[in-house]
Amino acid sequence: MEKSLMEREKIILDFSDKCYVFSEEIKPQVKPFVVYEEINFTEIFNNNNPVNVEIGIGNGEFITHYAELNSDENYLGFEVVKKVIRKAISRVERKGLENVRLIHFDAKFFVNLFPNNSVRRFYINFPDPWPKKKHHKRRLLKPEFLNLMSEKLVDDGELFIATDHVGYKEEIVTNLITSGKFKSVFDSWYINELRDYYPTKYYRKFASKTGVYFFHLKNEK
Ligand SMILES: C[S@@+](CC[C@H](N)C(=O)[O-])C[C@H]1O[C@@H](n2cnc3c(N)ncnc32)[C@H](O)[C@@H]1O
8 A cells, every 4th residue: 555645754773782874774764755753862862861963073073072071962963975974983982972873864854854942052063165156055054954953953052153164154144144043142143263162173274274254053933
């Protein structure tokens, strides 16, 4: 019998004896015209601690730094490049962190499946700027995605963004205004230095050359 559109399928994320799931396990489960169940963070982390999400974790320095500092919070990281996420996996394993889970897949797919009001903080450090004009549409931080993150964040949830790219920084400001779902904790939309924020690999690469724009936003939904 054909499955009803309302019937929901569950994406199986098997973290039983590891901190990560590779796309090879996820891709075969992703089919057209299927409605998926919401992601269950309690099942993923085996606790009800607050959940922080980093999109584009790179080598995992940032997520592991904060996960180590805050063992009573959960950290979920997404990265699409396998060679890169492998470095993050090694870091989590080396540090023996039990509050980190890593997913080798497009974060946009999974953020859609998060329950509303479930995320404490989103972190997006140096999102790919797609510098060519014809590629700007590929940028992650469009108004629709900002609105989606706002829905998924708890009421006083936070969004942190860092970029070195002037054009993307300007687009982020425009899109934040269009979205209307976030307010800056600063007097301006961004500042050029954020104390006590872990300097990622891309920060170290660009900070002295181009400068960096930091956004620290509060959910205003
Ligand atoms: C410019 S790098 C920055 C890496 C790291 N955050 C840092 O600051 O050093 C951007 C990273 O985001 C990843 N990425 C881009 N879009 C993504 C998406 N939709 N889901 C998951 N990862 C993504 C890329 O593969 C890349 O590793």
